[in-house]
Amino acid sequence: MKIRYFDHAATTPVREEVIKEMIPYFGIEYGNASVMYSLGRNAKKALNAARRKVADAINCNPNEIYFTSCGSESDNLAIKGFAYANKNKGNHIITSKIEHHAVLDTCKTLERQGYQVTYLNVDRNGFVDLNELSNVICKNTILITIMFANNEIGTIQPIEQIGKIAKENNITFHTDAVQAIGNLKIDVKKLNIDMLSLSGHKFYAPKGVGALYVKHGIEFEKIQDGGEQEKNKRAGTENVAEIVGLGKAIELINNELEDYNRKQRELRDYYITEVEKNIPNIKINGDLEKRLSGNANISFRGVNASELLFKLDEYGICASAGSACSTSNPMPSHVLTAIGLDQELANSTLRVSVGRDNTIEDMKHLVDKLKEIIKN
């Protein structure tokens, strides 16, 4: 049976070109990047080339990039590392109610350690309110951490305005851009972003590699003890092969963004239009304009999304009922709850996220099977 994959927000397949670039670093180029002899220097060179590619993709300096093991680690390092290093300046952090758990749970941990966190509301489309943001800033506020684009509903936040508010108030601004990188062109300087988290497996690099951008001059502490890798900010021998893969993948996708987005949008919009035409009692979640080009999040009233997923799987169709990181959690999604969905509607929601290899024929197949399953 042909697998039709519509869960690119959960993870993406690794591109052939990326695998090819990585292979030598699993084999003949096995050196540790911290050692002095040539094998180690080759690894170091490869790390630096990847660092340059990541930096070019977001318009920063390569020495502002720190490699990590994933997006979650990047979020933890940015938020905890910054909070610990700046606790003499204040203890208040602002975030939103629809962040990924890598941010929300990090904030909860900091609350237990005496920090104060404000969780901003979002409106029905998932946007934070800039007036509310300005109003909750106080003299103790040290950090604003608001995601670039939401992993469930795809809504893209007004990042430039948030960056401006942070700058005007002399507050550091971190954004979890795990879903945005590889989908949107991001210029950290133009957007006044001080720290940014990204993760390779969302843009056709392997799972288990990420990066954190920290603007020069921003103080943050390492949160994992050990060696002095990554300018003594992230202990642990660098995963050279995967970092090489991350560099290649971000370079490739950034060069193709326009075409990639156009194609994704066409397929996604076709799917939404056909669902609207053919299936009653639906609700499209998230903003229709300011959303990730591959994301469609639709509630099918009266349908149990978990059962729907099992049925779709029988036809080789992979999609998601919420974010992949919380599929074992029977509670309704905190994102859908925050935008006002009741529990029943939240639990009848399907996220379809389109990617590079999808075709119009895939979308037709998906709509046909959805119609059939829901009718029955």
Ligand code: PLP
């Ligand atoms: N932040 C967002 C918005 C995400 O969507 C994810 C993963 O789905 C993460 C953080 C965590 O990234 P990783 O899976 O690399 O730890």
